Amino acid sequence: MNLLLSFWRSSIGKKWLVALSGLALLGFVAGHLVGNLQMFGGPSKINAYAEFLHANEKPLWVARIGIIAAFVLHVAATITLVLQNKSARPQAYQLGRNVQAKISTRTMAYSGLTVLSFVVFHLLHYTFRLTDPRFKVIAEGGLLETSHDVYRMVLLGFQSPLVSGFYLLSVGLLSLHLSHGISSAVQTFGLESKRSAQRIRQTGRLLSGAIFVGYASIPTAVLLGFLK
């Protein structure tokens, strides 16, 4: 706890917290993707997976609390850093110019905020099932066979082009966010001078690309009728 506080109190310490919590979130994003891809195994596969998760309530909650803590830390530390950055240059240049800053770097705040709003919607949509009245069991007037009928729920959800569109945009921005994030973490951990830095960066870019392709494949498959 003391360590967390002393890291929180300094600029570089906060960057470490952002990087470490980001890494934890990356782990979640990758794990969640592996789970989601069970969609391609048909209803029995993904529904069994949903049941398996819910059969293990305790470990599930440990993981959830960990993810929520990482998420809160990631967002809170970033917001304080950004506020400091803004006040570090009270007067802007009349003519500002970037020499080599990458687009993924310059859009971190926007991609991050879009992903944040997406996460809120995504939870209301599929986890709390508040936005779509069809996401109830048949007996309660919905369209799901059982409350673990994730397959049908995802299908119904992504058949809406609006939902799928927002989803695709968000995972696209998430992938952009990750490609900057991973290479930033290399710098924050001070691996930069190592020969492996370049390889970690490339792996990071590949990984963020793969994450996009993986996540995007599901709504695309639904919209194109491959999953039905």
Add this chain to the structure above:
Amino acid sequence: MNLHLKVWRQKSAQSEGRLADYEARNIPEDCSFLEMLDLVNEDLLSKGEEPIAFDHDCREGICGMCSLTINGIPHGPSETTTCQLYMRKFKDGQTIYIEPFRVGAFPLLRDLAVNRSAFDRIQQAGGFVSAHVGAAPDGNAILVPKTQADRAMEAAACIGCGACAAACPNASAMLFVGAKVTHLGSLPQGQPERDRRVLAMVRQMDAEGFGNCSNYLECEAVCPAEIPNSVIGQLNRDYASALVKDTL
């Protein structure tokens, strides 16, 4: 050559500033940027107007005193300092914006001159080796591996000009602090105070109100001493390890 200048004029830190227009006429191509400003100033003086205040000292690229953000880029379109930037880099008839280094921790003094003492205070906080050195030691009395010597030399090239902070969208000073920490931290003489140094310098850097690096890498692009951004990685790593040791 003739140039159209838009120069930031501001009487003092308290007063309002504005971009003023000046015509620089008959400027020789082989003039340095600062000499061009000298000519403009002579012209202003002869007309009884207030000359433009700007920072300069050695005019040979080694002291780090000259500054200026030229067309949005600190030290302008050269790989080196403003004093080593020559007018042949510009086109006849071009419009040139000249602004001060805009960093909250570098308060403006007048026109284009800013106070960069914040860097001195960071340096004073820990950027030194306090062992008693005595007379110059024998050449090879302290062995330094070549790779370490090169790394230290590369980082030691920092002239403390502040362009890194001026270019950074976050006004972060981490390239400068990283260079100082890497320079001394790479040499045997710097080891005893390595942890104390990085903690103290970062504490001072934060207290001065600089921003935080988010890896835009604009600093590296404008640095006249070609300090590589890997010194920031080194700073991050050294700081974290020192902080862990200090806290536990």
